[in-house]
Amino acid sequence: MKAKHQRLTLVLLALVALIGAGLLAAYALQDQASYFYTPSDIADRKPEAGQAIRLGGMVENGSIQRSADGVTVQFIVQDGTAQQLVTYTGITPDLFVEGSGVVADGRLDGNGMFVAETLLAKHDENYIPRELESIDMTAGKHKTETLVQ
């Protein structure tokens, strides 16, 4: 075997080991590296009331209710299998509409209501010009599975 081929074999072996290590590390990080929990995660492993968690999912169509005070909003976050009732007091992001993705920091209260302290909107992978906007903002454009694996 020529020295050149020896080096090539060595580099290829190193690459295989490296990719293997990377995949193992990424697999081990599966839970920890997620930015948020889905309603299903919360249903599976009910966190204690008052424990800080981050919840993410899609805003259920027709679930947004604004209170009389004008700044409190209540809505349901769902991921296709489970639902979670959320309340938030504050200014909602522009992208917060029915059917859109949201990520909320907060905690569960004693009644199973998720009290959000911050509310972030998630943009999906669709880019649509304003002129082509359909009257129904949510008509079949959001793919739930792209937000929630």
Place this chain on the structure above:
Amino acid sequence: MHAFANPTRFLTLAKPLTLWFLVAGLVLVIFGSIYGLLYAPADRLMGDSVRILYIHVPTVWLAMGGWTAIAIASIMQIVWRHPLAAVAARAVAVPGAVFTALGLITGSIWARPTWGAWWVWDGRVTSVLVLFFLYLAYIALANASGDKGGVSRVTAIFGIVGAINIPIINRSVVWWNSLHQPASITVSGSSIDSAFLWPLMVNVIGFSLLFGAIVLMRMRSILAETKVEARLKRMAAE
């Protein structure tokens, strides 16, 4: 490839190529940016902040492409001992770091109105920040161990090992729940409307050509520096 590994032959080719890349890149970027910023439509949800896309996507694409190039050049340096491979890898590092920083900054400016936060520690954003630090470490290593304009083998090995971050950046939005949206342009098509897509493609190609021109310029200047050094050494010896 072996034919172009000869520095003299490379230089005769690189000189006109630098100019062509620079001119074509500038024309495309100026045209794409003016169209994207002034004439392309606003997004139905994001409004005018969608225009940051025309800078953000090309810069991040080149940030990842830059490290991929470093990794390929590093393999060529270690296996085939090409004299130019190390020069190329070294030439990519600084523009790569600059483009990564630009990608992070434009992303942050877009995130404030879209997500509602300047910065979040989700998988995509964090892995790109790691890429930026990898670039800085590579530049420090390369400068600490200069060898005939190239880089030491330790630096090359670091270039290969660091490449593991590239698939992680790409998959970060799939493996982990993230705030950053998944890929819009995939092998199965694009979920970006064509009104946004074509100025974006013009800018991606334009910025790539500009990046190529910068890398060629840096390679030529590194080769010129080594030539000067060699001549000074010879003069000192006489």
